Amino acid sequence: LAKTTQPISMDSYEGQEVNITCSHNNIATNDYITWYQQFPSQGPRFIIQGYKTKVTNEVASLFIPADRKSSTLSLPRVSLSDTAVYYCLVGAAAGTASKLTFGTGTRLQVTL
């Protein structure tokens, strides 16, 4: 599985756009990039998944450059309830939990 590196923590004010970048230099050709969110004392929750270029859903956008060695999760206009840990995962088992390898994630703190 490709190793991922993301910032340990980020701070933001409510209403701002937050971009969390993950580097995955050793991503394989058949790997997908998946982001999960985890609130304290809860299970991880799928946010978004992509393979290349840009993916957008009702929650977030995912930007993947052509070389796929990094990806950026973009959260538009965050609110206090977006305070959570965000995990970037890379693997061939696209989106399934089989051997999903969670790193330490990025702890996002949103304040007023």
Add this chain to the structure above:
Amino acid sequence: EPEVTQTPSHQVTQMGQEVILRCVPISNHLYFYWYRQILGQKVEFLVSFYNNEISEKSEIFDDQFSVERPDGSNFTLKIRSTKLEDSAMYFCASSDRRGQGANTEAFFGQGTRLTVV
């Protein structure tokens, strides 16, 4: 929205005792998983289960652990003789496909907090 349900939410047990953690996966899902998260640490994969047998397991999932799908709805994790270091949040997850394409996601339950004393 369908969800994965886990019971109990919190279990306290004495070292050496057996515990069974219960999960009800989403009804039309075929793949089931257990993860654990020790306080302040990463979420770690334990085991995956499909077609009534273990598909994959990690080195954490040793002989003291077992999984079972006793009926059409429940999925259980048994820890035979608990140790202090088994104290963690245990998450059950399920999915309906196994990487057959994009946008397959795993749905996690709220977890069972196991405290071994």
